[in-house]
Amino acid sequence: MTTKLMGTPVQRVEDQRFLRGLGRYVDDVAAGQDVLHAAVLRSPHAHARILDIDVDEVLDLEGVHAVWTYDDLAGPMAEPLPLLIPHPALSHGRTQYALAKDEVNHVGEAIAFVVADDRYVAEDAVGRIKVSYDFLPAVVGIDNARAATHLVHDDVPGNVGARLEQNVGDAPTAIEKAPHRLELDLTIERSACMPMEGRGTVARWDADINRMQVWTSTQTSTGVRAAVAVKLGLDLGQVDVITPDVGGGFGVKINHPWPEELLVPLAARTLGRTVKFTEDRREHFISSAHERGQVHHVSVGFDDEGRLLGLDVEFWHDHGAYTPYGLIVPIITSTQLLGPYKPQNYRVVFESLYTNTVMVTPYRGAGRPQGCYTMERTMDAIAQYLGKDRTEVRAVNFIQPDEFPYDQGLIFQDGRELEYDSGDYPASLEKIKALIGWDDFPTFRDSMAAAGRKVGIGLACYVEGTGVGPYEGAHVHIETSGKVKVATGLTTQGQGHATVFAQLVADELGVKFEDVEVVTGDTRRMPYAVGTFASRAAVMSGSAIHLAAKRAKEKVLKIAADALEADPKDLQIVDGVVSVKGSPGTSIDLGTVSVLSNPLRYAFDEASKAATQFSVGDPGKPPVPEDEEPGLEGKDFYSPERATFASGMHAAIVETDPLTAEIRILKYAVVHDCGHLINPMIVEGQIHGGVAQGIGGALYERMVYDESGQLLNASFMDFLMPYVTEIPDGIAIDHLETPSPLNPLGIKGAGEAGVIPSAAVFAAAIEDAEGFPITAMPISPSELFELRQTRKDTP
């Protein structure tokens, strides 16, 4: 009997190749073959006009095949890169050119593209290019962008790319009338995704069939395909994009097309050779994307219980030099800031600002960490002001379980209403309090204080809109071998999709797990798809795969019923065999059903003889019935009305060293609600990784720019990503499962959740330990030490 796999910790199928060193990442494609390699000349200056580019010395170098600058680009390639997500409020959207035209706007911007026999020679060549610049003042940081003494783009007044305001009720008046009021200023600095594998692209132009094949380390193969076709003047049908194994994404690889994703195919077609570009780590720091940098001002009015009466938030978002990804990040902050709470009256306004730094696109959490930090710091401030327990103030503001669906009255990142589908926030709060030991903490604090040690506790709550549209699709094909081949178009960068999607198919079709093979991110197999972002893969592709498997199953039962002369309702499929319930002897295996699904003229093996014209079929009817297709396949798409809202709460106990201000995490606890779990082992892995990334973002990682726009810490030596030594030994996790009513599996997304509340949790815990407000994150021991000194100096 086949046991149900949904909800069980099935071991990952992809690990078998990864562990043997047989994964296929983009730089592995065509390894050891005759491939040309590309390198990019990048601007060493943050802001400058380009007066002249001299490439004369480059082509003399042995092994160099070609060099491109802006002047060598023509047609659509000479136009700016696409603005992927336009928005009416983005009045001054700007995108870069594939190669800089006249001006550079951040250190790292691509200026010239060299193709040579190997990367070493290509880098030698890049070093020989001479560029003359006319330097312009660099705008670095939100304060300078707002001051607008200098402009990033001459035609963007005030450096303001967009201003967006949303209102629910009348927050300013409600705050004015409220019995209590507070104001807060809260800052978060820049960080970045930093996948272990950077960006990379390989392209091969097949002149025999006029077709372009592109492998790229992306989170959207269909997006790249459309862009390559448009920019290179090819029909969509001439371009295949294959996403091989991807060594982590975390958001940065959803942006597309990167200049190199167009220049590599262009070079491949021009030179008639396979061309590869693999960025190095410094390039990743200065020419991919960052996130998180925002400054927030909060005004809040509340009653004696801490109940919100009005919330007014103004914030400034540093989007860097260009806006290819539109306003997604600040829109998410402005909407998801509300978390599990009812603000009564809410006004939010943000300005999205240009600076001469690397552009900003979503990083795991995508604006939510900043929103959560802003809201949760406000909750803590209210509790402190009223002298109440921090969990009580949160509890009085929760949306209650009987209030779903709950419409927050705002427009979310997908252009749809921000309506929460389900959740149980009071239950989560009880769980997190128990898990971290909230009520016992005062005793623990006292005992630690008696030993001269200083500890603090903090918690933070979040709600995360996951599984946004527009859609994903799936194709399920049962081959004559009985093996099941599944394709979905979105991509995979470590989430174990080949495992969880195979679990769903095995359950629905009644086949063995090991007989299911899943392919993702290959436009040859599924040309209609959106991409992997916003914790959407399980919800979107999972649902689509479930529906496609259902369709395939319907067809199986119909054909099997004919063959077994039974009613489809009486049939069952177990371990790939269709049988009549109660009489297991009357059966047919799926492979044979597949043979019968495709009426043949020509047999190709013993089994297929059964489907040839003298063996099967009613001569009075067409071999393929009307409204049917040959083959045992199912295809379907899932397109929900709106996102489904996962939620959770994190809590931490930290110790701060009284002398050195070193910050140590003593305990970290997570309560997580992503609806039904497909594979709890994988969900917990996602939480572990998110928490670690959150710890990095709260205590270690930041992008340090100097005033001239140089990124001072563009290496793993200086950008402090956590090793195991920085991550707690054990993370306590408890799950709550409130199913989503919006999809057939009742699931919600889980990918980003682990990272969302970290800045809020650590700010709260450190504040609790130290007894003074923490309003800027990340925080290092030196900064905490400085804060202590400032407190001493200002009595």
Added chain:
Amino acid sequence: MTEELHDVRLTVNGVAHDVQVPARRLLSDALRHDLALTGTHVGCEHGVCGACTVLVDGRPMRSCLMFAVSAVDAEITTVEGLTEPDGSLGPVQQAFAECHGLQCGFCTPGFLTTITAGLRENPRPTHDECRDMIAGNLCRCTGYQNIVKAVERAAAIQQAASVEERA
């Protein structure tokens, strides 16, 4: 300008490969691009992340910080060489599969080689020693929790195997 090439014999996973490389060719690039052994990954090219770790005469080394020409006369083991001759997973690989010690898999080869050497030196590590053993490698996906478990599991698998061998 023509780059001078050097004849180099690289012994990788017990197999000798003769290649011609410039003096500046990194061992990591020679393994990946000249020998097409792409299991060894390059994450930072400055010796911090550990993804490119291979065993040189049994000792873990960052192959991005070594020149191919300096690896002559050495026995190099890459992740491909950790798999058993019959194609089954070696103990550290097996432990990673059982403990969900990997997600995207990019940093994994460096962890596998590092732990293989670590357990050779210390076959019965304490929990803290398991954490220390992997403290020089970066992983961006797993938060290390399950990698630590995998080190403990790998030690257990190896101990069970050596008991079996003795018996």
